[in-house]
Amino acid sequence: MKRKEIEKAIDGGFRILSEVFPLKSNLYFPLIYSTLVWALEKQEEWEEKIFSWEIWPDPGFVRTKPDAFILNFFGNNKSLALNFKEEVKEKDLKTLRKSFECLYPILGLKDPFLSCLFFEELKSEDYKKIVDNFEKRLYQAKRQLKTLKARPDLILRLKNFAFNASSLGLNILSQSKVQSAVVGLVKKAMKEKDE
Amino acid sequence: MNSFRMKRIRSCLLLFLCLFPLFSCVSHLEEAKFYYSKGQDFSRIYEYEKAVASFRSALNEATIEAKRHPSSQAFMVKGMAELNLQMWEEARKSFAKAFSYGFEKGEEWAEQVSILGLAVSLQESGLEDSASRMYSYLIDRSKFRPVCVLAAEKYIDITLIGILNMKGEEKQKELFRLLRRVEKLSSKDLSCSYYHYLQSQIYSHLGDYRKSFEEAVMARELGLPKEEIFRDNDLQIVFCYDKLREKLTSEKWQRFQSIYREWVKRWGWKDHETPDWK
Numbered sequence: 001m002k003r004k005e006i007e008k009a010i011d012g013g014f015r016i017l018s019e020v021f022p023l024k025s026n027l028y029f030p031l032i033y034s035t036l037v038w039a040l041e042k043q044e045e046w047e048e049k050i051f052s053w054e055i056w057p058d059p060g061f062v063r064t065k066p067d068a069f070i071l072n073f074f075g076n077n078k079s080l081a082l083n084f085k086e087e088v089k090e091k092d093l094k095t096l097r098k099s100f101e102c103l104y105p106i107l108g109l110k111d112p113f114l115s116c117l118f119f120e121e122l123k124s125e126d127y128k129k130i131v132d133n134f135e136k137r138l139y140q141a142k143r144q145l146k147t148l149k150a151r152p153d154l155i156l157r158l159k160n161f162a163f164n165a166s167s168l169g170l171n172i173l174s175q176s177k178v179q180s181a182v183v184g185l186v187k188k189a190m191k192e193k194d195e
Numbered sequence: 196m197n198s199f200r201m202k203r204i205r206s207c208l209l210l211f212l213c214l215f216p217l218f219s220c221v222s223h224l225e226e227a228k229f230y231y232s233k234g235q236d237f238s239r240i241y242e243y244e245k246a247v248a249s250f251r252s253a254l255n256e257a258t259i260e261a262k263r264h265p266s267s268q269a270f271m272v273k274g275m276a277e278l279n280l281q282m283w284e285e286a287r288k289s290f291a292k293a294f295s296y297g298f299e300k301g302e303e304w305a306e307q308v309s310i311l312g313l314a315v316s317l318q319e320s321g322l323e324d325s326a327s328r329m330y331s332y333l334i335d336r337s338k339f340r341p342v343c344v345l346a347a348e349k350y351i352d353i354t355l356i357g358i359l360n361m362k363g364e365e366k367q368k369e370l371f372r373l374l375r376r377v378e379k380l381s382s383k384d385l386s387c388s389y390y391h392y393l394q395s396q397i398y399s400h401l402g403d404y405r406k407s408f409e410e411a412v413m414a415r416e417l418g419l420p421k422e423e424i425f426r427d428n429d430l431q432i433v434f435c436y437d438k439l440r441e442k443l444t445s446e447k448w449q450r451f452q453s454i455y456r457e458w459v460k461r462w463g464w465k466d467h468e469t470p471d472w473k
Contacts (some may be wrong), residue, residue, distance in 0.1 A: 060352045061358060061396070061424065061427060062427075066396075066400045068434075068438070069404070069434050071398060072438070108427075108430055109423055109426045109427065109430075110472070110473060111249055
């Protein structure tokens with residue numbers, strides 16, 4: 001698939017979202033990326049999937065996992081273990097448990113939306129930054145999703161965007177390639193908007 | 196000839212117009228039941244978003260049916276859909292209505308849903324002790340499965356958070372007490388996968404990784420209600436595998452490993468520590 005076509009498709013999604021979200025919103029990337037992924041998977045319940053995300057990242061059971069499970073989670077992942085070297089060594093379960101509540105849905109349960117929301121931090125393996133920004137960014141994203149929910153016209157246009165994207169043959173690319181392409185293009189579009 | 200044809204067309208049209216309301220009234224209830232059962236099917240295969248969409252459609256259809264042709268069945272399906280969408284107060288009203296139209300258990304269900312809804316509100320307001328007592332009451336008394344399972348989920352969450360702050364003997368004692376409670380629930384409803392998932396979690400707190408593994412396998416085989424619980428259960432299985440590798444003697448480990456390999460093969464995992472969804 002030609003790069004220009006991808007650019008055009010993503011630009012369409014960006015323009016739709018920029019009507020409702022503020023400049024530099026954290027939601028551009030997760031929304032465009034997950035819209036594309038679900039469209040490629042021919043998921044008809046695309047809308048349900050996006051809005052169910054409002055409740056998905058906070059399952060109650062994450063708070064009640066045993067201490068040994070938490071230590072295993074931090075110890076078994078090399079870069080996680082490096083980020084939390086001191087805490088693991090000292091068995092500082094107070095800090096580890098708090099960090100686990102933010103990181104387990106992303107690195108353990110593999111939530112696609114949260115993975116995009118913290119794409120930059122995940123790429124640089126800066127897990128402590130995820131923990132520090134988790135609540136604030138989650139709150140912002142949930143609030144912005146509510147704004148989107150109140151605009152059925154935009155949801156419809158986003159659906160069309162997903163439909164058009166799925167007909168472009170993006171599925172030839174792997175999910176990680178689509179992710180990299182999207183992040184680059186969203187950044188470029190934001191920069192242009194800034195100027 | 197033409198007039199005969201016109202008469203036939205007219206009588207067909209008349210018949211259609213007479214029967215249309217009848218068809219449509221049957222179809223709303225049937226549609227509601229269809230979507231409700233679809234919702235249950237999706238829940239069983241961890242398609243949470245699709246399940247919610249189906250329960251919403253069931254609710255829409257049942258609401259139309261209850262307005263046009265109120266009956267115990269219409270209100271019962273409406274109440275069940277609302278219960279699955281966690282609309283406690285609406286579900287209570289629907290079950291009470293179902294009772295008034297002759298559904299015997301409606302009153303009991305309405306009462307239990309009302310207690311559950313109140314307990315959830317108390318918990319959300321930070322009054323966890325009062326909420327916990329209400330959940331406990333429902334676990335002991337309710338014969339209405341959805342209410343009982345939801346109350347058990349909430350009760351165990353609250354209790355485990357309390358136990359996490361305990362130490363030594365007191366912690367062990369409370370964990371065993373909680374385990375007995377879930378075992379009792381499970382023995383009354385063996386096919387409920389969620390109770391096996393909960394037992395697996397408690398065994399893990401107790402450090403009994405073999406039993407935790409067995410319960411997690413049972414939960415997986417029976418099918419868990421939500422995708423995130425399903426994934427957590429898989430990661431619990433991997434965790435038990437890691438812990439047993441450290442704990443078991445070489446001979447016991449070999450035996451366990453061969454059993455483990457069989458399960459992993461059956462589930463189509465990429466390797467012994469990578470579930471298929473990862």
